[in-house]
Amino acid sequence: MEPTEEGWEGFQKKERGTEPGLSPPGPRKLELVPERPSDPPGVHAAATPLAPAVESPEGPEISIGSGALEDELDLPPDSHGVPLAPASRSLAHSARPLPIGLSSAELKLPTVIVDLANDCQALLAQLLAGSSSAGDKLVQLGEPAVAVLAASFPGPITAELRRGVGSAPSKASECGPVLRTLARIGPKAASVLAVRSADADPNVRAWATRLLGEMPSEEAARAVVRRFVDEEQEVRRAALAAGRLMQVSPEARAMLQTGLAELLLEPARPEEQRHALIEAIADLRDGRAVPTVLRLLEDRSADIVRSAHWALVVLARQDYGLSAAAWEEWWRQSSSRHRIEWLIDALSHESQEIRRAAGDELKSTTKEYFGYYDDLPVAERQKAQNRYREWWENKGKARFR
Numbered sequence: 001m002e003p004t005e006e007g008w009e010g011f012q013k014k015e016r017g018t019e020p021g022l023s024p025p026g027p028r029k030l031e032l033v034p035e036r037p038s039d040p041p042g043v044h045a046a047a048t049p050l051a052p053a054v055e056s057p058e059g060p061e062i063s064i065g066s067g068a069l070e071d072e073l074d075l076p077p078d079s080h081g082v083p084l085a086p087a088s089r090s091l092a093h094s095a096r097p098l099p100i101g102l103s104s105a106e107l108k109l110p111t112v113i114v115d116l117a118n119d120c121q122a123l124l125a126q127l128l129a130g131s132s133s134a135g136d137k138l139v140q141l142g143e144p145a146v147a148v149l150a151a152s153f154p155g156p157i158t159a160e161l162r163r164g165v166g167s168a169p170s171k172a173s174e175c176g177p178v179l180r181t182l183a184r185i186g187p188k189a190a191s192v193l194a195v196r197s198a199d200a201d202p203n204v205r206a207w208a209t210r211l212l213g214e215m216p217s218e219e220a221a222r223a224v225v226r227r228f229v230d231e232e233q234e235v236r237r238a239a240l241a242a243g244r245l246m247q248v249s250p251e252a253r254a255m256l257q258t259g260l261a262e263l264l265l266e267p268a269r270p271e272e273q274r275h276a277l278i279e280a281i282a283d284l285r286d287g288r289a290v291p292t293v294l295r296l297l298e299d300r301s302a303d304i305v306r307s308a309h310w311a312l313v314v315l316a317r318q319d320y321g322l323s324a325a326a327w328e329e330w331w332r333q334s335s336s337r338h339r340i341e342w343l344i345d346a347l348s349h350e351s352q353e354i355r356r357a358a359g360d361e362l363k364s365t366t367k368e369y370f371g372y373y374d375d376l377p378v379a380e381r382q383k384a385q386n387r388y389r390e391w392w393e394n395k396g397k398a399r400f401r
Contacts (some may be wrong), residue, residue, distance in 0.1 A: 063278040105301035120148040127177050132337050135181045143188050149178050150192040154207035172210035183214050190215050194223035213242025225259030228271045228280050235277060243284050253286060261292040282311035285337040290315055290331055297324040317346035317358040340400055346374060347385040
């Protein structure tokens with residue numbers, strides 16, 4: 001029976017062992033200690049054991065038996081604590097109030113846990129069905145969408161790549177919805193595509209390699225380098241196409257040049273692969289590869305020496321034959337100059353073939369044309385050459401540095 005308010009005033013609750021610095025000697029129990037009239041205010045009598053019944057002429061009758069430890073003691077909470085609850089057949093006490101729990105709304109927890117994998121699968125199905133908005137949503141999801149897209153790579157191919165002159169697309173991203181979406185996600189997809197570029201299926205290797213060219217980075221270039229010695233010709237072509245696209249990135253360009261040089265100079269590399277690597281170096285037109293190719297002029301294979309000489313002529317648009325010393329001297333004088341300056345120098349070369357190649361490359365690279373033709377009289381060629389030099393100093397140098 002719950003005591004009345006008047007009967008409760010003669011008793012105070014006291015928890016044994018809850019004062020700072022004290023530890024309870026044994027199981028803690030709640031004791032009710034009556035105040036003695038003779039005690040000074042705030043001083044209580046010594047605690048006495050709980051009795052089966054306590055009688056007070058001024059308060060109600062309270063009976064506490066052994067069953068109190070078995071059942072939950074229902075005490076009203078006050079502003080300084082919390083109700084006590086039994087634990088291990090004894091009463092548990094808290095020295096300080098427990099913090100009030102926050103609701104889900106206050107913690108700003110999501111009301112729905114979204115299964116991104118299922119969402120991406122559903123969006124992929126919509127993408128393959130022709131939904132452009134599904135592609136937009138996959139791009140927004142970013143990394144979670146990459147794994148789902150890569151699992152269906154390369155997806156349906158809707159257009160063939162351009163080979164030579166024509167109106168067909170020149171980039172892999174223009175050939176299918178999965179390819180296009182991965183290209184839009186960009187560098188976040190490079191790691192997964194690098195893995196797919198080593199797939200057992202040569203078709204997958206080729207598309208992954210081509211697509212890596214559209215997200216140039218050091219990591220992507222490292223994966224592309226390995227495909228220059230792929231056993232499948234189509235994959236090697238994909239590596240070359242990717243390498244051309246990567247020339248816009250200094251980091252990717254440097255990795256390509258370093259990686260190709262390392263492969264080329266491996267002693268055990270089959271000669272057929274070495275020819276393919278020399279051709280790739282020449283095709284990428286990176287002038288920094290000249291010292292690597294120069295070393296091959298002293299190779300034991302006459303075929304490799306001829307390939308190295310051809311690559312040097314393509315890179316430098318000069319021709320010093322098979323003399324390594326002559327090429328080294330040219331390199332000492334020209335290594336600090338931009339390759340476009342090498343092309344301008346070649347406009348007056350004695351070889352018409354070299355002049356023609358230099359003039360065509362200048363026009364395609366710079367998009368500038370000053371009336372140069374390789375078969376013009378010397379004075380006319382000189383005039384066009386001077387105009388190129390003037391353009392380089394005033395505009396070109398700032399644009400290509």
